[in-house]
Amino acid sequence: MSSKPYVMSQYKPEDAATEWTELDEVTKEGFTTNDQLDMQRMGKKQEFRRNFRFLTTVGFTCCVMGTWEILLTSNTPALLAGGSAGLFWSVCWAYCGQFFVVLSLAEMSSMAPTAGAQYHWISLLAPAEYQRLLSYLSGWLSTISWQSIVALDCYLVGTIIQGLITVNDETYVAAKWQATLLIITVAIFITLFNIFAAKHLPLAEGIFVTGHFFAFFPVVIILLVLAPKRSTKDVFLTFSDNGAGWPNVGLSTLVGQVSAIFSVLGSDSVAHMAEEVQDSSIVVPRAMTWSFIVNIPSTIGLLLTYLYCMPSVSDAVSHSSGYPFLYVFQEATGSASxxxxxxxVILLLLAMITISAAASTSRQTFAFARDHGLPFSTWLSTVHPRWHVPANAIVFTCIFTIVLSLINIGSTAAFNAMLSLSATALMATYV
Incomplete structure (x- = not known):
């Protein structure tokens, strides 16, 4: 089935006069006058419950970003291509550049707080002759990117579990098909949570934020107290190509910066949840900006601690678990346990990050389907009348992750290349 080019919703502004009376009691909850006016102006119909407030919205955005957790668990490409200095400086310039992107996204979300986000904003701001094409391309890039992000998060959780088995059992030989089964298990779990426990998502975000900030301190303190330390020169000035195969460390560092870029992405996740946020035109841009800012100190602090406490970059990237951070933890504590x-602790936080990423992804998919941008749009844009979530879009996200994970059985390199879409495609929508 072929998809049609993006078109604005068929919902007419004059229909808004009767919209409030047509909403059920669950959907009316949290739906303010400002939200009603925004939905009317954008030509959208309210279909979700607005159960997110400012703090839970900040928590949700921090959760999807998961900056220090994501950086800790997905830095292998940067250590391979660039080394410790390459990773540090890549994070610094990624933060500087992404800050201005976040400000722009926040401004646009205040004007049009819709789950469609980037492709909708392009349809409003692009020149008329390019509006449909650019909006359509942006919608597809955003869809592919967010679907890949969920697959990558599931991959991290599943393979870290496998890495922990390796750490505790030296006789265990990690198999790709076992990793794929773990990825599929994680995908099914987050799907069930997002469908049947969606109303508890704001509470879950509050729990995550608590763990996100309070788990940071014991991890950093344990590493600083117990782990051997490297020199400042090694951390800030030693660039290296640890088998990446690039002709010079400068080019290698540029290639490896995908880890840094991925760790600072995700601020636009809250924009895709805008139709579930009370007073979204005010709360969403503020949450987007503040969640980005408050994560900077913890991310830089964790990064410096991690790099200073890594005895050997080459040993870290070749660790049997496949994860350098497990090598650092083992060297610091002196034991597998x-x-x-x-x-x-990191694994539990990553599971919450994956749940939130799947929620944001399903809303983006739902919104693009609602505007006829995807195949099977009618099915994907259906909101379940009982749970008030885009259940079909959530199921599709699960299926996408499962299908993508099968590539890992044949080739981990090909699978990782597919997952790189999560960074490159999303950056393209920002541009």
Whole structure:
């Protein structure tokens, strides 16, 4: 089935006069006058419950970004291509550049707080002759990117579990098909949560934020107290190409910066949840900006601690678990059980990040389908009348992750290349 070019919703502004009376009691909850006016102006119909407030919205955005957790668990490409200095400076310039992107996204979300986000904003701001094409392309890039982000998060959770088995059992030989089964299990779990426990998502975000900030301190303190330290020169000035195969460390560092870019993405996740946020035109841009800012100190602090406490970059990237951070934890604590204890904390936080990323992804998919941008748009844009969530879009996200994970059985390199779409495609929508 072929998809049609993006068109604005068929919902007419004059229909808004009767919209309030047609909403059920669950959907009316949290739906303010400002929200009603915004939905009317954008030509959209309210279909979700608005159960997110400012703090839970900040929590949701921090959760999807998961900056220090994501950076800790997905820095292998940067250490391979660039080394410790390459990783540090890549994070610094990624933060500087992304800050201005976030400000722009926040401004546009205040004007049009809709789950469609980027493709909708382009349809409003692009020149008339390019509006449909650019909006359509942006919608597809955003869809592919967010679907890939969920797949990558599931991959991280599944393969970290496999890495912990390796750490605790030296006789265990990690198999790709086992990793794929773990990825599929994680995908099914987050799907069930997002459908049947969606109303508890704001509470879950509050729990995550608590863990996000309070788990940071024991991890950093344990590493600083117990781990051996490297020199400042090694951390800030030693660029290296640890088998990446690039002709010089400068080019290698540019290639490896995908880890840094991925760790600062995700601020626009809250824009895709805008139709579930009370007073979204005010709350969404503020949450987007503040969640980005408050994560900077913890991310830089964790990064410096991690790099100073890494005895050897080459040993870290070649660790049997496949994850350098597990090597650092094991070297610091001196035992597999100590490394496992620290890793389980990170694993629980990553599971919450994956749940929130799937929620944002399903809303983006739903919105693009609602505007006829995807195949099977009618099915994908259906909101379940009981749970008030885009259940079909959530199921589609699960299916996409499962299908993508099968590539890992044949080739991990090909699978990782597919997952790189999560960074490159999303950056393209920002541009």
């Amino acid at each position: 100590g490394a496992t204890g620290l890793a389980i």
